Amino acid sequence: MEKVIIKASHLSKVYSNGVKALDDVSFEIREGEFVVVIGPSGSGKSTLLRSINKLIDLTSGTISIDDEEIQNKKGKGLRLLRRKIAMIFQHYNLVYRLSVIQNVLHGRLGYMSNIKGILGKYSEEDKLNAVELLKEIELSDYIYNRAASLSGGQKQRVGIARAIMQSPKIILCDEPIASLDPSSSKIIMDIIYDMTKRRNITSITNLHQIDVALKYASRIIGLSKGKIVFDGPPGALDNLTIEKIYNTPIKNLIINGEMHNG
């Protein structure tokens, strides 16, 4: 049995306007799992993901990552924690004026001293790794192009390469394919799956496409109004549960692809 790498206990988050984004959420994630979180908008998926790397602070509850509690981490401790956790964003979040390889190398900033990071003086080994990564995701021709000139799918690949450069233990993906067309979506999900499997990286992905979730996940967590209403393997996700998650009959949902009938 693999080691528990993320342990979440009784997480709750209430925003200042009274909205309860997370309500007593608990789970354990082991190394190497490919977890997908599904649920309607406002169910707390984003909040949950961002509380893991402390982009959002919880109202109550504890999270342990690699056996370390993260509540009180700040400053240097927080940075050391964050470089172990990579993140991929729906809108790629690249620095568009810089070149592709510069964006990829940003993944190493957590490991570099202040001055070297400010000036962009990456080590030769890091640059070599970046080059190898770029070749792996098939962006060799674009190495010096400005990030702005790439297509959506290519930009997300750069985002993935940046994440992998961190040598992370965990990778968080916040709706990585929401802005992509079907063909780019498949490429991206395949890359995420391959990279994380080969490097034994634990991943947690937010998706709103149930069919994609079923295809790639080793474990699915279903959130509804801040509570976990499903936590198990994809095979166990039946229509009834889906209806519970989305709070609406199946016929009101667009779900393509294989469906398990329960």
Next chain:
Amino acid sequence: MAKIPLIHTREKKIYTIFTVVVIILFAIATVLTKFNPLQVIVSSGEIWNFITTDFLPPTLTKPVNIFNAILTTVCLAISSTFIAGIMAIITAMFGSESISPWPKYAKIIRAVATFLRNIPPLVWAFILFSSLGIGTGVGFIALVISTFAFMTRAFIESIDEISQESTESLLVVGATFPQRIFQAVIPSCIQDFISWFLYCIELNIRASTVVGMVGGGGIGLVLFSYLKTFRYQTAAGIILIIAATIILVDLLTGYLRTRIMQND
């Protein structure tokens, strides 16, 4: 037979109310200031005579002095914008909630900048002249303060609009604040910053002239003194020079701004 309305009745009501309000305001204002436009028109014949005999032809006595003065005005504008810009960039880093390491203070900084921004440079000039006495240096400070307030607000808006997402990604990578600034914020916002800088130079040439008029030195002061001593012909010449300088600077900064924005 009732007339067919051409405009929707509700719109018509709004227009009528609006026109009535304007007319009332106009009437009150005219009474208050005792401004009789007819008086202006009647004396316009006199004014025209006055202008043609006393102001024309525009001449320039002591062109060296005048050249120095205009140089001072232009240099004041550029140097004050430069100093204000540097101060504003640093302040904006901390004043933008999206990237500031101390978001609570960011709100305060932003509010203060907005407040200060609404005070025109001339008012600053007067405040400073009262406390420090008149002079080019004091005019410089007045320009710096007013430009600083404007630029801080402008930069904060640029930062919020442009670099929020990319800074977030560097945050989760574990980069330090200075690393985020130099690797994300500055590359993303540099064009905007330069554009604002050039725009403020444009504004400050005018402000510098005006501040000069009340004691800050430069061509404004020269103009003021010539007017006060009734040397209207030279004054006319100076006005032409001022206009020419401003138009030139406008064209230059306009050209540079378009070049910068399309460069990447």
Next chain:
Amino acid sequence: MTEIALRAQNIIPSVHVCKKGKIKTKENHQDLDLYIFLMAMVLVSVLSFLPLNINWFKLVSRMPDIGIMFGKLSQLSLHNFDYTLIAFVETVAITILATIYSIFFGIIFGALVSKNFIKNRLVTTLLSSFFTFLRAVPTPVWVLLALVCLGLGPIAGIVGLSVHATAFFARAFSQSFEDVPPEVIEALEVTGANKLQIFFSAILPAAMSMIIAWIGMRFEINFQESAILGMVGAGGIGFAITTSLQGYHYGVAGLAILLVFVYAYCIELLFTTIKKKFIQ
């Protein structure tokens, strides 16, 4: 070339190497233009300090006086507040009048400068240049001139303000007029309408929303400028501020400045709400 760089080039041939043999992270020319420009700007800025005849040490040493000044200003005093209030109202009146007159003349001159209304290029270019000249000179200079020609008092303020504002509106309105699609104008021309009719029936209504936007924007600027022109002697709150500062009544001056700011802020709010309602 370092060994690592060689290995990198084996993986991706297009990897560039810098002079020291290290792998490059971007192309050289990428930011060259920008750097050159930045350097030039810094150079010009630094050079601009040289002709200035300023005693920097003395200036810096007197900085704390500014703080003291602020302290005095913030001791707001209601002394002579009625005087301040009257001056304030006078400023508002000046702004309103100047704005109304300049809108009126602005529409007329704007039409005369619009290339799609007046076909004669010579006329439009000449007039346009004239208004550019009027616009380039800052308002206070015009006010000063008006003071010389018309004597002290709000009249000079109104005229001076109107000159600049009219020139501004002429340019702004003509832009809006020229934005009216030519088909609209043609359609009326072929029915035999004369120039005036075309203007009022087609061009003006089409540009109306933009005109209102310009007016809103300019009203705020006009107010700030009229607040200032008192300082050069044309009445209004600017004059009140100067006299109280010169008379060392700092509390009064502080209150007057605050009044200016509050009013400007309210106008800004007012126009943002009006704009929102108009964009229905």
